[in-house]
Amino acid sequence: MTVSIDFARLPKRPVPLVVLSPRRIISDVLSKGWVESAIPFLAFLCVVIGILVTTDGYFAAANLRNLAQYAADGGLIVLALLIVVAVGGIDLSVGSNFAMSAFAALYCFHLLELPVPAVLVASLLTGALIGVVNGVLAGLIGCGALLTTLGTMITVRGLYTLASQAKLVEISSSARADDLWDWVGFEKVLSMPVGFWVLLAVATGVFVMFRQLRFGWHVLAVGGNRKAARHGGIHVKLTIFLAYVLAGLIVGLAGFLFAARQNSVGSDTGIGMEFFALTALVVGLGGFVPGRGAVVSALIGFLTVYILNNVLINAGLRGDFVQFSMGAILILILAIDVRFRKNRHRLLASTYLDPVAVETDPVRGMAGLMPHETEPRLRRADLLGAGQIDGPEDVLLDREGNLYCGTRDGHIMRLAAGDLSDVRSLAKIGGRPLGLAMDREGRIVACVAGMGLVRVTMDGAVELLTDQADRSVFSVQDDTTIRMADDLDIAPDGTIYFTDATKRYDIGNWGLDLLEGRPNGRLLSFDPRTRRTRTVCDNLVFPNGVCLTHDGRHLLVASTWDCSILAFDLADLKAGPRVFLGGLPGYPDNINRASDGGYWVALAGMRNPVIDLAMKHPGLRRRMTKRVPPTNWLFGNLNIGGVLKIDGGGGIVDAFWDAPDGPLYMITSMREHRGVLYLGGVTNDKIGRLTLPGADPDWTGPDSYWGKA
Numbered sequence: 001m002t003v004s005i006d007f008a009r010l011p012k013r014p015v016p017l018v019v020l021s022p023r024r025i026i027s028d029v030l031s032k033g034w035v036e037s038a039i040p041f042l043a044f045l046c047v048v049i050g051i052l053v054t055t056d057g058y059f060a061a062a063n064l065r066n067l068a069q070y071a072a073d074g075g076l077i078v079l080a081l082l083i084v085v086a087v088g089g090i091d092l093s094v095g096s097n098f099a100m101s102a103f104a105a106l107y108c109f110h111l112l113e114l115p116v117p118a119v120l121v122a123s124l125l126t127g128a129l130i131g132v133v134n135g136v137l138a139g140l141i142g143c144g145a146l147l148t149t150l151g152t153m154i155t156v157r158g159l160y161t162l163a164s165q166a167k168l169v170e171i172s173s174s175a176r177a178d179d180l181w182d183w184v185g186f187e188k189v190l191s192m193p194v195g196f197w198v199l200l201a202v203a204t205g206v207f208v209m210f211r212q213l214r215f216g217w218h219v220l221a222v223g224g225n226r227k228a229a230r231h232g233g234i235h236v237k238l239t240i241f242l243a244y245v246l247a248g249l250i251v252g253l254a255g256f257l258f259a260a261r262q263n264s265v266g267s268d269t270g271i272g273m274e275f276f277a278l279t280a281l282v283v284g285l286g287g288f289v290p291g292r293g294a295v296v297s298a299l300i301g302f303l304t305v306y307i308l309n310n311v312l313i314n315a316g317l318r319g320d321f322v323q324f325s326m327g328a329i330l331i332l333i334l335a336i337d338v339r340f341r342k343n344r345h346r347l348l349a350s351t352y353l354d355p356v357a358v359e360t361d362p363v364r365g366m367a368g369l370m371p372h373e374t375e376p377r378l379r380r381a382d383l384l385g386a387g388q389i390d391g392p393e394d395v396l397l398d399r400e401g402n403l404y405c406g407t408r409d410g411h412i413m414r415l416a417a418g419d420l421s422d423v424r425s426l427a428k429i430g431g432r433p434l435g436l437a438m439d440r441e442g443r444i445v446a447c448v449a450g451m452g453l454v455r456v457t458m459d460g461a462v463e464l465l466t467d468q469a470d471r472s473v474f475s476v477q478d479d480t481t482i483r484m485a486d487d488l489d490i491a492p493d494g495t496i497y498f499t500d501a502t503k504r505y506d507i508g509n510w511g512l513d514l515l516e517g518r519p520n521g522r523l524l525s526f527d528p529r530t531r532r533t534r535t536v537c538d539n540l541v542f543p544n545g546v547c548l549t550h551d552g553r554h555l556l557v558a559s560t561w562d563c564s565i566l567a568f569d570l571a572d573l574k575a576g577p578r579v580f581l582g583g584l585p586g587y588p589d590n591i592n593r594a595s596d597g598g599y600w601v602a603l604a605g606m607r608n609p610v611i612d613l614a615m616k617h618p619g620l621r622r623r624m625t626k627r628v629p630p631t632n633w634l635f636g637n638l639n640i641g642g643v644l645k646i647d648g649g650g651g652i653v654d655a656f657w658d659a660p661d662g663p664l665y666m667i668t669s670m671r672e673h674r675g676v677l678y679l680g681g682v683t684n685d686k687i688g689r690l691t692l693p694g695a696d697p698d699w700t701g702p703d704s705y706w707g708k709a
Contacts (some may be wrong), residue, residue, distance in 0.1 A: 005554050005649070007569050010578035016539045019518060023354045040284050040297060043333045044304045051311055058311070065192060069261070071306055072195030073098070076254035077277045078302045079206050079295070080247035085281060086210070087243040088223040088290040089138055089145035092274050093130060094251050096156035099270035101127045101255025103164055106265060109181060110174035111167065116181050123256035124249055130156055131248020132241075139240030153274070164265055172264055185260035195257045202250060203295055210293030219243055224291025280305045283333055305330070352504075353625055355618035358517040360563050363607065364583040369655040371606070371640055378641060378658035381679065381688035388423045389413050392680035392687055394487070394590055394669040396436040396444065399702045399709055401673065404444060405680055405687065406433025412444060412456055415687075427460040432507050434682075435487030435498070435546070435590065435669075440706050447485035447498055449507035453526055466526050466533040469500065479503045482524070484510060487590050489546045489555070490705070491570065496526040497536065497555055499543040511635060513542055514561050515621050523557060523568070536573050540566075545590035550597055550648065550704070556580055558588035563607060565591065565650075581650045587636055590669040594645065595699035598653065600677070601644040602667045605636035641667035641681065656690070664688045673700055 051058050077094050084091045104126040108119045130152065137148040184194050209216035218239045221229040230236050259265070284301020285294060312325055368374070384403070385392075392405035392413075401417035410430045416422035431448035439445055444456040445465070452467030471480045483506055488498035502513040502520045513520055519539040523546075526533045543566075545558035555568040557577065563584040566577035586603035594600050614620055614634050624633055641664040645654035656677075658664040667688075669680040675697040679688035703709075 004551050005549060005567060005580065007554060007567060007578060010567060010580060010650075013564075013566055013577045013579050015537060015576050016519060019520075019539055021354050021356075021518075039286070039333065039336055040300045040304065043283070043336075044300050047304055047308050047311075051307070055311065061191070065188065067307070067310065068196040069193040071303075072193070072199045073254045073258050074273070074276060074280075074306060075199045075299065075302055076202060076250050076257075077273055078280045078298055079202055080250040080254075081274075081277045081281055082293065082295065082298045083206065083219065083243050083247045083250075084145075085285075085289070086223045086291065086293045087219045087240050088226065089240060089244070090149060091134060091244070091247060092146070092149040093134060093152040093156055094247075094277060095270035095273035096153045096160060097127055097130045097248060097251045097270075098255050098258070098273055099265060100130065100156050100160045100163075101252040102259040102262075102265050102269060103160055103167075103255075105256045105259035106171050106263070107163075107167060109178070109259070110171045110176055113176060116178055116184070119181075120253075120256050123259070124252040127248040127250070127252020127255060128245055129248070131245040131251070134248070135241035135244035139237050139244060142237070160269075161267065164267065164269075168265070181260055184257065185263070195261070198253070198257060202253070203299060206293070207295040210295065215239075215242070216293060220291050220293055222291075276305065277302075279330060283330060286334070304333075353512060353516055353622065354518065355516050355621040356518050357618050358561070358615040360607070360612055360615065361583040363585045365581075365652040366585050366655070369652065370585065371642065371655075371657045371660075374655060374657060376657045376659040376662060378643075378656050378664050378679070378688060378690060379662045381658075381664060381690040383663060384420050384678075384687040384689055385413070385415055385423045386686040388685075389687065390685050391682050392669075392684065393434045393682040394436045395671050395678045395680040395687055396438060397671055397673040397678065397701060398438060398442060399700055403678060403687070404436060406436065406446060406448075408432065412436075412446065420689075426458075427456045427462050429454060429456070429462055434485065437488050437490050437496075438702055438705075439490055440494070442702075445488060445490065445496060447488050449484050449486075452482040452485050453488070453496065453498060465496070465528070466531070469522070469524050469533050470535045472503075472535075472538060486543070487545045487558075489548045491548060492552050492705075494528050496528070497546055497548075498524055498526070499540075499546055499557065500524055501542050501544055501560075512625075514635065515625060515633070517541070517561060517615055517618070517621075523555075537568070537576060540577075545588060545592075545602070547591035547593065547599060548705075550593060556591050556599065558591055558601070560587045560589065560604070563587060565601065581646060581652070584644070586640075586642060588644075589667070592669070592671055593701065593704055594672055595675075595696040595704075596647075598645060598647040600670045600672060601646060602669050602679075603642040603644060604666050604668050604682070606640050606642070607636060610634065611636055641665045641679075643667060643670050643677070643679065671701060674698065 077098060081091055081094055101123045105119050105123040108114045108122040134149055134152055137143045138145040187194060189197055218234050221234055222236050222239045226236050280302035281298055283304055284297040389405060389407055391408035396404045403415040403420055405413050407413055411428055412426045412433060414424055414426040429448055431451035433446045433448050435447040437445050446454050446456060448454050453465040455463045455465055467482055468480050469482055482500050483503055484501045486499045486501040488496055490496050500522050502510060504520045505513050519541045521540045521543040522538045523536040523540060523543055524533055525536050540559060541562040542560040543557050544560045547556045553570060555570055557566045559566055564582040565580045565588060567580035568577055569575055586606040589602040589604040592600050611634060640660060641658040643656040644652055647653050663686060664679055666681045666683050667679050668682045671678045675692055675695040677690045677692050
């Protein structure tokens, strides 16, 4: 018999609009990727402020345009070197390549009298050719990048010297003029030199490459870990080769801009440029960091070195003193930056866990039903798939009696109807499947930790439904990614309601969310028709199990660390949650319908007075995580498996426990099907099966949701 919930009589559960904490703000800021550029950026600001205080008119519009005119060459060289360093290499030949590309441009323009576009192509090809040599030797053949590019630097410098000495007089005496050539070298667009816009365009392109393009991802993967990249199917040698070629193209472009602006070259053209670019990268990145394509950081380092060098020279200081001053300042910046990077993760670890005082309602409604007061009936359960399934967090049955579950290694397993002894993989998802549900068409919808929501057909096809949610308005950290999709249920109109149990922790350390005790989770919904994911309710305390009530009017959501079950009115979701059942003796996990109009609730662990007391003292928990090994931290008792039976009005009517040494510990799910209860556990390697005396032998979950077939 279906009993409707008297929603108006349930006590309201306040949900904070925003979770404020200075420690959380600090930790969220420290975990942002751009924080790694904090010291170089502060150093750049100090340089700018120092110039503003000591030099009049340095940042006037005319001088800024002049700086931008000459910055394009060096900026492009830094970007070229960034690509090579990101792939795990180095290029000492960029200075020689730059000089040779500029010479090729001048030779083609003045002596061969080619059109300017053809001159650009010649300069690019010259730079790319030298990149090809480096790529073949360092990438395809596997020679050491340092020695390879050192040899290329010496060889190309020698060729440049010979070529420039032979043709420099002819180039200098050429009287050829061209409007496009002069436009590239001297004209301005929107009050800024052409070279500035070229640098901006290339920087944007490299930024997009690292962030959005497959080749950029391959470059970072190879630089980060060549062995892992190779195992991931990336052609490592080809990626390194192409990175050097691309870097050569950018250097060729820099040489073309230099040739158009200067209209001549000298014996010292490009000398020292490689060390200038390397210095800029070291300042911006804090060293040579393979696998990191930080375009903004590299340009910040370049601007710091470029402006500082320019200011010292303009101040009339001697060249040797300028070098000494530059070296001393850069060493100071690097020392501070390295110190910050070394201690950043330590500081983040010390501030990330942010416990809060939590007072849980006392246990109620369990008189005569506690584990020590009743027989451990679950020890009579049959064990299915023992040793063949690993971590069946949730179990699911179709009308025919086939049993499905997820496993730790990312499979959806099917135990064929009958004696359920035939265990086979239905689909390989790749993430960690948790909650399962069956839609009207008989397809499985699964919550997958770290991936989001996926749908699996009976022929094993896997479709990603959603992995992104709305970003919290007041969150410093981007929380659009669904980190721990936990459990779900499907409404009659097809809307999927599911929980993102915690936005701060993943499946590997979800227990830290208990120690924190903050409302880090959210209830989400996905509409298959519009494919829109929206946040139904944010800032919930580890929302876990989800179950649509029998009448389809309300949604039950387990608040695990709060030891309660919340209820939402589907007709007025903005009203927020109310407490359907509080004061549970343990930590509720999945919730599912029962044949008599009630509900089954899995208890993943049991409360005890020590844990309840520790939850009232956040300082204790913070000190514990700092001073005690993780294996000795206080957690709930996860050894006793239990299932509660509650009626349609929220009253506890029965409890099923396993023996303390029984095989069904940490029960996280259960499903009733044709008079039998099936039990799963996220840390078990088996599924329990227990016959329920008096239960409806014809009742099934799919029939309850979608009607008889």
